[in-house]
Amino acid sequence: MKLQQLRCVLEIYRHGNHITSAAEALHTSQPGVSKHIHQLEVELGFPIFIRKRNHVIGLTEPGKEVLEIARRMMADTENLKHIREEFLSRDMGTLTIATTHTHARYILPNIIERFATEHPNVQLALHQGNPTQICELVEADEADIAVGTESPKSFPNLVKLPCFLLSRSIVVRVGHPLLRLKKLTLQDLANYPIITHDPASSGRWKVMTAFEKAGIKPNVISSAVDADICKTYVERGLGIAIVATITFDPTHDIKLRAIDAGHLFEQSTSFVTLRRNSYPRTYMLNFIHCLSERLTPNVVRPALAGRSLPADLVSKLQMLA
Amino acid sequence: MKLQQLRCVLEIYRHGNHITSAAEALHTSQPGVSKHIHQLEVELGFPIFIRKRNHVIGLTEPGKEVLEIARRMMADTENLKHIREEFLSRDMGTLTIATTHTHARYILPNIIERFATEHPNVQLALHQGNPTQICELVEADEADIAVGTESPKSFPNLVKLPCFLLSRSIVVRVGHPLLRLKKLTLQDLANYPIITHDPASSGRWKVMTAFEKAGIKPNVISSAVDADICKTYVERGLGIAIVATITFDPTHDIKLRAIDAGHLFEQSTSFVTLRRNSYPRTYMLNFIHCLSERLTPNVVRPALAGRSLPADLVSKLQMLA
DNA sequence: CGTGATTACGTTTATCGTAATTATA
DNA sequence: TATAATTACGATAAACGTAATCACG
Numbered sequence: 298m299k300l301q302q303l304r305c306v307l308e309i310y311r312h313g314n315h316i317t318s319a320a321e322a323l324h325t326s327q328p329g330v331s332k333h334i335h336q337l338e339v340e341l342g343f344p345i346f347i348r349k350r351n352h353v354i355g356l357t358e359p360g361k362e363v364l365e366i367a368r369r370m371m372a373d374t375e376n377l378k379h380i381r382e383e384f385l386s387r388d389m390g391t392l393t394i395a396t397t398h399t400h401a402r403y404i405l406p407n408i409i410e411r412f413a414t415e416h417p418n419v420q421l422a423l424h425q426g427n428p429t430q431i432c433e434l435v436e437a438d439e440a441d442i443a444v445g446t447e448s449p450k451s452f453p454n455l456v457k458l459p460c461f462l463l464s465r466s467i468v469v470r471v472g473h474p475l476l477r478l479k480k481l482t483l484q485d486l487a488n489y490p491i492i493t494h495d496p497a498s499s500g501r502w503k504v505m506t507a508f509e510k511a512g513i514k515p516n517v518i519s520s521a522v523d524a525d526i527c528k529t530y531v532e533r534g535l536g537i538a539i540v541a542t543i544t545f546d547p548t549h550d551i552k553l554r555a556i557d558a559g560h561l562f563e564q565s566t567s568f569v570t571l572r573r574n575s576y577p578r579t580y581m582l583n584f585i586h587c588l589s590e591r592l593t594p595n596v597v598r599p600a601l602a603g604r605s606l607p608a609d610l611v612s613k614l615q616m617l618a
Numbered sequence: 619m620k621l622q623q624l625r626c627v628l629e630i631y632r633h634g635n636h637i638t639s640a641a642e643a644l645h646t647s648q649p650g651v652s653k654h655i656h657q658l659e660v661e662l663g664f665p666i667f668i669r670k671r672n673h674v675i676g677l678t679e680p681g682k683e684v685l686e687i688a689r690r691m692m693a694d695t696e697n698l699k700h701i702r703e704e705f706l707s708r709d710m711g712t713l714t715i716a717t718t719h720t721h722a723r724y725i726l727p728n729i730i731e732r733f734a735t736e737h738p739n740v741q742l743a744l745h746q747g748n749p750t751q752i753c754e755l756v757e758a759d760e761a762d763i764a765v766g767t768e769s770p771k772s773f774p775n776l777v778k779l780p781c782f783l784l785s786r787s788i789v790v791r792v793g794h795p796l797l798r799l800k801k802l803t804l805q806d807l808a809n810y811p812i813i814t815h816d817p818a819s820s821g822r823w824k825v826m827t828a829f830e831k832a833g834i835k836p837n838v839i840s841s842a843v844d845a846d847i848c849k850t851y852v853e854r855g856l857g858i859a860i861v862a863t864i865t866f867d868p869t870h871d872i873k874l875r876a877i878d879a880g881h882l883f884e885q886s887t888s889f890v891t892l893r894r895n896s897y898p899r900t901y902m903l904n905f906i907h908c909l910s911e912r913l914t915p916n917v918v919r920p921a922l923a924g925r926s927l928p929a930d931l932v933s934k935l936q937m938l939a
Numbered sequence: 940c941g942t943g944a945t946t947a948c949g950t951t952t953a954t955c956g957t958a959a960t961t962a963t964a
Numbered sequence: 965t966a967t968a969a970t971t972a973c974g975a976t977a978a979a980c981g982t983a984a985t986c987a988c989g
Contacts, residue, residue: 298695300621301954317968326956331969333954342702351962351969359705366694366701366897373691374619377684381663384680576687602923622979638943647981652944654979672944672987 300374302337303367305330306345310364314346314353368454372574379576387579389418394584395431395440396423397498398523399463400567403543405444408587416580428499435570441581443570444588446499456573456601460589462564465500466542466555468531475537476554483511483561490518490536492527500565504539507562528553541565575601621695623658624688626651627666631685635667635674689775693895700897708900710739715905716752716761717744718819719844720784721888724864726765729908737901749820756891762902764891765909767820775894777922781910783885786821787863787876789852796858797875804832804882811839811857813848821886825860828883849874862886896922 308319309330316334320327338344345360346353356364382390396405401423409421424431424440429450431443436452443455446463467486469475478485487508494501501520508515518536521527524544531538532552539562545555569585569592571577577585582594629640630651637655641648659665666681667674677685703711717726722744730742745752745761749769755761757773764776767784788807790796799806808829815822822841829836839857842848845865852859853873860883866876890906890913892898898906903915 298621298698299954300619315968327968328957328970328972329955332971335970341698343705348969349963351967353969359701362701362704362897363698366698370691370694373687373694377619377662377687380680380683380687383683384664576683620979636943646979648943649945649947649982650980653946656945669944670988672942674944 298337298340299333300370302333303363303370305333306337306360306363306367307371309334309346309353310356314355316353369574372572376574376576379578383576383578386418388416390578390580391420391422392442392578392581392584393422393424393440395426395434395443395445397428397431397445398425398525399500399541399544400444401425402523402525403541403546404567408584412584412587416583419580427495432570435572438572441571441577442585444567445570446565446567449499449502452570454573455570457568457570458585458589458592458597458600459566460569460585460592461567463500463541463543463567464564465504465539465558465562466545467558468528468538468540468545468550468553468555470531470534471552471554473537473554475556481556481558481561483508483513483515486537486539486561487513487515489516491515492519492521492530492536492538493517493540494524494527495520495522500541503563503565571597571601573601577601619658619661620654621691623654624684624691626654627658627681627684627688628692630655630667630674631677635676637674690895693893697895697897700899704897704899707739709737711899711901712741712743713763713899713902713905714743714745714761716747716755716764716766718749718752718766719746719846720821720862720865721765722746723844723846724862724867725888729905733905733908737904740901748816753891756893759893762892762898763906765888766891767886767888770820770823773891776891777894778889778891779906779910779913779918779921780887781890781906781913782888784821784888785863785885786825786860786879786883787866788879789849789859789861789866789871789874789876791852791855792873792875794858794875796877802877802879802882804829804834804836807858807860807882808834808836810837812836813840813842813851813857813859814838814861815845815848816841816843821862824884824886892918892922894922898922 304323305319308322309316312318312322316330317327320330323330334345341359341363343359344357345363347355347357347360394405405423413419413421424434426434428445428448431440431445432448432450432452432455434440435443436455444460447457467475467481475481475485475489493504505515519530521530524538524540527538527540528544528550530536539558542555542557545553547555569588571581577597579594582597585592585597586594625644626640629643630637633639633643637651638648641651644651655666662680662684664680665678666684668676668678668681715726726744734740734742745755747755749766750771752761752764752766753769753771753773753776756764756776765781768778788796788802796802796806796810814825826836840851842851845859845861848859848861849865849871851857860879863876863878863880866874868876890909892902898918900915903918906913906918907915
């Protein structure tokens, strides 16, 4: 059995069972890839791919097992290559963080400031996107870690670790009638035009669910991509905004007021996301520790190991730590 | 990077940093192994082994990391080979159990009876030894699983899963004075000659600790290898025995009586032990499930995955399930 | 000098890419 | 007929084993 054979299996799967494009991705010839698969199938004693005449259709059942093991072995070859960098310079390298606007603007600055002081030789790079996009960046190895709220899409090859909770507030203009109410209800909010995040964010989804459950149709007039834009619209008197509490800055947002909405909307959980079966650099583990006291290297490392199925168990393990 | 290179690293380490014997074990030439290591070291960019002139002394720090990853990758190559058997016959094959006398004689019969009924085509083999020996059998791949009490030796490449607790009883002849006492004390026991397990068993160790803590020197007259021999000596009037409660069979041991000693000695935990990073056959997972309701395949599989360090976390995870 | 690792070199094997072939849609 | 996988085959490169070399006790 050769590592190159396993690499072929992965690439064919990645390219939608297309040997030709897999060969291109591997910078080699199509017949070579085809041969490798055949040799592996002969050695293992069963077909990995389902073929229909001269087309590869999909994976066989045992082929799925092969894929899973092959994935882990290729991850381990990467891990071997990274040992050198790790030992040469524990505190030098690049940390690429994929994150959402809210995190990048309101949560990470403090954390990054602290991290940068402790790791002056680590180059930081930020990539921005919605919760699904940032996970895709990590999966494609274009970012080391993702920090954001939950993505509706599931990523079996990524490990999600909860770091903290985000509560929501209503942001209104100074002197707004809602400020005079003692306890806000969803019905109160529905009396005003509402500005909230774009549909791709999980925050937006939680807000809409709360209204739906209460049987109230809110008047959502605008879906802005980020909290800053929401606040700008509120300042212009276009409505009220439902955003993460942390995005309200009393010293800067002088024309606005925030009303806690913790009793109206479920809190969102922020996750840090990494590739399964990777051995992150020490400084990456330190960065995650900056995000949450609970997420020590000794918690994160074992959580990254293992097969993709125990989603429930891994989350239980996280709760403990 | 080639799998054969990693195989060389493992074999050299296994053979006490001796390239010549590693080469023999790999059925190849010494220069070949030497070359493979050099190539790998060049590719990774750091030395794996510490050399003193023309001798290999040990592993470098990054070399230890390489060893760990190499171990997992070789385990995965084995796992790939086993996929075929698993899919060809989910319920056919061999299950080799390494276990202690107490487990083999008093605990496993019921479990094996049930398992054998459900898996008529699985060939069972039992190997007997003390807790350390049975772990060594699993480590050397001579047994699939070990069932026994804790070994004093630690095995970083094995995963230990607790299945159940063993309480202890005092076994005496009918009419023995101890039977007339309401609540037994350690001091009461010390009045009589004591027969217990041999020093290699963890049971023996727990018993001696209890006496030591109480500052009592028991009169241990004999250390027998197993509970049956202990009981035979008691029958002959040579003393009293401290053995696992389960080894007393009232319908068979008609000349003996058992007195519960749960308040005097700490209970022992029975563990099932498997190789780390192995993908056990389905019927092996079923057997483990027979040992303990808690140990479902969905609990065992993730516990086997991962690095060797998270002993505390793995045990926490087990508690949950 | 014996043991043990490294270097040198020739043989064998396997890997790779081009080209030809086959089989669909 | 265009697309996609398989088969055939020659060139290249890597792996292997033998033999020679070096280094130390």
